[in-house]
Amino acid sequence: MEKQEFTNSRNLCWNQTCPEYGKINPNNIRKYGHTNKATPRVQCKTCKKVFVETIGTIFYGLQHSEKDVLECFALLAERNSLAAIHRLKGIKEETVVDWLLKAKNQIEQIEAVLLAKNTR
Ligand SMILES: [Zn+2]
The missing domain is CATH 1.10.10 (Arc Repressor Mutant, subunit A)
Structure with a gap:
């Protein structure tokens, strides 16, 4: 269970002021293009913050x-x-x-x- 959560750690919001912070909620995180180094980005639908999807890398x-x-x-x-x-x-x-x-x-x-x- 714990491992499953960590495996999906990119599906959470990293904004400490966001209500979704630290929660595993794939439905809250959507793909948001790439950086200029082709690193995938994701966005939290709640706070609209954009994160680089490298946390698992x-x-x-x-x-x-x-x-x-x-x-x-x-x-x-x-x-x-x-x-x-x-x-x-x-x-x-x-x-x-x-x-x-x-x-x-x-x-x-x-x-x-x-x-x-x-x-x-
Ligand atoms: Zn958020």
Whole structure:
């Protein structure tokens, strides 16, 4: 269930002031053309904000599942150390650092969503 939600993470609104923020609601998000780099864009029908549909792309070509990656990010967001993550998840510290580098433009958004989920 959780994984399904994350898999569809591009179908949510990233605008923190929007009522649909952090909710998985594909009906609320519509395709909205492309950037000049051909990255697909989507628009939230509620707040009319446009987002680049790249939130799922950090997972491409990784050795671990999207769920593992997001769980590690969630652990980091809860102020766990890389050593603690290695102990808990059995994933090497340098692997997590590599994900962080890939995700650096999106990590704040991912953290915001994970933390929003946790406090619900
Ligand atoms: Zn919105």
